[in-house]
Amino acid sequence: MPEETKHGANCTEFEALLTEAIEGRLTGAQKESFEAHRRTCGICGPLFAEVQAGREWLRSLEAVEPPTFLVHNILAATSGVVSTRVAAPGALGTTPRRERLREWWDSWFAPLNAFVRQPRFVMSFGMIFFSGSLALSAAGVKASDVAKVSLRPSSIRHAYTDAQIKVVKYYDNVRFVYEIESKVRELKRAATPAEPAPQEEKQNHKNDTSGQPQERQDRNYSREQGDTVLAGLNGSEVIPVRPVASDAGTADLRIQGCSQPAARGSRVVSNNRRFV
Amino acid sequence: MDEAQVIGLLVRRCVGGDAAAWEEIVQRFHRRIYNVCYRFAGDAENAQDLTQEVFIKMYRTLNTYDSGKGAFMTWVTTITRNLLVDHFRKTKSERLTDSLDGPASEHEDAQPLSDRIADQSRGPDEAAQSRETREMVHQALQKLSPELREAVILRDLQDMDYREIATALRVPEGTVKSRINRGRAELARLLQRTYRQVI
């Protein structure tokens, strides 16, 4: 209590009974003497009015609803076991602008995110990237050139057209070479029908382990040039992407491996619910 | 089984490593703790951080909770209060400069969304008035000293009894009552001054 109110035994008593009086818990003679002092004392009277008003102001403040993601965040930061019943629908919260924006963003991109995290998507993306990079290297685009690339739409269009022309030219050249080669071979066969395949040709292909006839190998080779995508796809090197993707899903949920209880329980978050 | 027994059981299960029991504790107490933090710290962002800190602290020290020594809510309030006091000390210098710069910001966050929706049905004038009033009370509360602020929050907003508050704040019951009355009176004076300025 402020010092200035302590100017008599009655005032000290008044102060002692103030909380009970404000909350309506005084009765009988106690209440009467309290009321009498309140009416007559120039300090205790106004004080009573202020305390009462302050209490009413405070009680006019209603409980605020915490943001819906709070429980989720708490669980993630403590047990790491993220709830199945967090964020009840319809729960309204005093969400700061930043979080509201994030929620809005998530509502649009969470399904996309879930899709992107699927191994199927990662595989497909890997394929596209792999074949894309092969196509670019076949077209003669080097990684060092990329830094110099201008990103204006017109220059992108030019670059695309140039690359397309290069690819077409390259393909045409390759086809032209093979056509000539096969013509030459035909002519040779026509000239020496009974002769077996020339000796030096066998020597050239002594590293050949496929056991295929020369002609088949050429055909395979030409297919590799023309359709590099298939050659890349069938390789097993793309498949390891799968475990990486599912690990990424669980990793960011095991936030802050918490103290003793987490070690005790050592549970792993079920990631499926959150993303799918 | 009464409330205290239910909580006691939940705590034991949680200490035994039961994640569902911990989630139940979080679900039961997060609103209350968030509200104490929000009214003490003044803004939603700090309230979220502080609430999370309270639960992290609780999670680490849950095995030290002794139901024989008092109600779980009192124990939780003690943890909350200690973190709030630490927070206040850390941000004290910022607060001093804040008060020189004028009224605190984040007005829109002081109003629960549910209220804004409810307000719309009450008519725009009345709704705006009650919203402004609550905002003023909330801002005035931030101007009280931390001792008075925590006392009135626990009594008038959280409805804790004097004995519980005394235990949580580690002061005698008489001191609690005195702080509550001083806090209420101080708030009324601040609001009367604000009203006079507005009118």
Ligand SMILES: [Zn+2]
């Ligand atoms: Zn008096």
